[in-house]
Amino acid sequence: MEGVIDAVTRSLLTRSSGFDWAVTEFVRIVDARLPARVFHRHCPELKSERVATPSGVPVHLQLLGSDPRALALNARQALCLGVTSLDLNFGCPAKTVNRHDGGASLLRDPRRVERAVAAVTAAVEGRIPVTAKIRLGFDDRRLALACARAAERGGASQLVVHARTRQEGYRPPAHWEWIGRIRQRLRIPVVANGDIWTLEDYWRARTLSGCRDVMLGRGALADPWLAPRIRHWQLTGERLPATPWSARAEILAAFAAEQRSTLPARTVASLIKQWLNHMRQRDAEAAQRFATAKRHTDLDALLAALLDPVDAEPASRRIADRRRPAPA
């Protein structure tokens, strides 16, 4: 996820079990072949032999672009640098990206999705998998299936579907049943994405889409133990208790310790607030901590406010999990 899931965050989120793979922030492809340092900056995991997080979770490099020739050039470059999987972004709703003909703007013409995917799969000559991610459409869902089929015809080996159109932005609900319609008509694996915040959401998304796998976005930032919670439930049928504030504080502190070795302290403070902002959407104590912590620009004062037991509520109270019944 652009601007939020860098290599440090990937490393921390995958310390516990639950993730089968992770994706880099996007490399924006315009025309020329980009220098190696750009790929290394987006994917420091290229230094590891398996292109994986320290805990061994494979990392896929994400490309965002629309010109098939430029995408092919850069896919080739990525392959030479040792990338083990490429993911193409046809979902980004950002106005600046769409104005420059990238991300979800290609969903207006399925032929362009097919050409982009085909150019990249041809460039890597089947040596690494090429996957794609789409939304259900740009303005409406009329071309949802056509775009999914186009990605498959282009040679994508897997398709992630964010169950909303570009027009719908991030507004709930995610239309998981639409992912099911697509899944039934494709031969490649389809992965369900959108609004999976809890174990119950996971269960409903799986049930309504029929997909075996899901992709977590904001939910994994809001609750870094969502993926382990899902995996634990898959393996044992047991529900783990709600994530306590102390566990959230620990991951934020580890994030700060790692980031401050390379970034200015003020930048790290902003990044911590950005992550805390995701956490507060779904957790009462994180919301309370955010209210106190947001005024701090000094990193150490910010961390003290997050770690201070005096500020804590007696127990972290979950906001969102109350809406839906537990899976059977």
Ligand SMILES: Cc1cc2nc3c(=O)[nH]c(=O)nc-3n(C[C@H](O)[C@H](O)[C@H](O)COP(=O)(O)O)c2cc1C
């Ligand atoms: C800050 C932010 C950055 C994102 N960056 C990307 C991206 O680089 N590539 C992509 O395919 N989707 C990106 N997305 C979309 C998410 O991957 C995901 O499809 C969307 O948020 C819905 O899933 P969620 O409800 O689990 O977050 C981003 C979303 C957010 C909120």
